[in-house]
Amino acid sequence: MALPAIALILLIAYIPMAGIILAFKDYRFNLGVFGSPWNGFENFKYFFTSGTGLLVTRNTILYNMLNLVTSQLFAIMIAIFINEMRGRYFKKISQSIIFLPFFISWTIVGVFVFNIFNYETGTLNTVLKAFNLDPVNLYSMPYVWVFIICFFNSWKWVGYTSVIYIASIVSIDSECFEAAEIDGANIFQKIFYITIPSIMPTIFIIFLLNLGRILRGDFQMFYQIVGNNGQLFDATDVIDTFVFRSLITSGDIAMPAAATFYQSVLCFVTIMVVNGIIRKTKPDNALF
Template identity: 60%
Template sequence: MKQRNGFLREMRRNRTLYAMLLPAVLLAVVILYIPMAGLVVAFKNYQYNLGIFDSPWAKYGGFDNFRFLFISGKGFSITLNTAFYNLFNLVTSQALSMVVAIVITEMRGRIFKRATQSVIFLPYFISWIIVGSFAYNFFNYEIGSLNNMMEALGGARVNLYGIPGAWVFIIMAFNCWKWVGYNSIIYIAAITSIDAECYEAADIDGANIWRKIAYITLPSVKPTVIVIFLLNISRILRGDFQMFFQLIGMNGQLFNATDVIDTYVFRSLISGGDVGMTAAATLYQSVLCFLIIIAVNWLVKRTEPDYALF
């Protein structure tokens, strides 16, 4: 009884604030929560004329649609691959972004600074399809520029398309190349918001540039790093499909090292188009992502309670 009174009183007291919140809540409910009911299609044997809710349930208590993911033991390896690539790419591209942000903020010449930033930012606008053909023209055995260069320098030609392991690094490099400019903007913003007085005080105390970076810049951007990390963790089981598909495509030789959930699902269902199975794959990713973010947030909360998301 008391509880309900408390709730009503709270609502009455802050009614303006709640009214302001209402549109956002409504939007979230309509756009994010109501469509979740459609997830049920992952457990259905979808019929076009019956629609999502009237279609019959799939076999095996509704779990039939999930079987293709695990049937040949691939499910485990592609899940691991996806998590590994996302983590590896996250760490490398964020670390490099931070370095770039620090270097850019430390630059003196205004024109040179702007030019550098623009050049680093440029790859963000290049679509993966084009990057894919860059990669082919760069790495292929017969006419690739890398191999031409190696030969000119007296080395032997290498067929990179026959060495799956190399692609871990090639993918990492392309990912950094594409995202560093974009990500560094967030860090540049974080760094410029650091109080200039800190640096002036450090100058007076005789700190050199390395010390200033280590003791002022890095600790100040730490919250930004953690937030970005947490936000990206929620996507850790979603491969950047465009990147993997355009760089690797249908080259089966490389799949063992480069196959992620998204590419596996794409290849398996491209000619099937089974709505239930695609929904099942997405649900699988979402549930795992949800568990991971809960776990990571819990960890952060235990060690650095101020930085936890919720």
């Protein structure tokens, strides 16, 4: 019964890994992947000496760390709030509304962002003009987009992630809360001394799983929100968008392959190091 799944994983995930050798070759279309000459680490050297490698690496790590912290923090808070709600129907409606953004594609979100922040006809500047204030061109202010991207990432993912935490909270033995009530604990004491410590294993597991993607930016999010606006590249360009843009502008397959290989290796090293640290300090919370 497992054979179809195993075959699918081999076909999609493992066999294409042979293409890793592109990162170490001077790729020629007429010679193909295996016929092109080797060039060692020249593609990696060009990636970093061009001045782009460190920039997109910094941006990728920064955004993923900010998105990881903000989305997980908001998800935990929302899960606790929903769990503490007493109205059954209000709880279901609230959870559904919070979960809804997960089903909205990044293409639609990109349209929302453009219509909100567009200099000429955007909602933000329309409101500012209505109050006789000067319009703001956010598309010429690169580092403001750090906050915009983090906000929309949390808005889209917080409902989905909160479901996992709600399931973890529901599984807590109700006798713990009953005993706390008998001892006179208020709602905040129950949250800080029972709820949060009980879901810590779940928090660690989700943190480690997301940490494995610390150098993988959400391509759809960045591309749909930022697009090809060159003014914002220094503050918003990540490895994934850089690779895509390199492919469609230069047609050079080898250098983007080197960037992707570098990205994958760093992701692997990061999760192994952090998991090793957690295994030393809290073995029960480690992935393996």
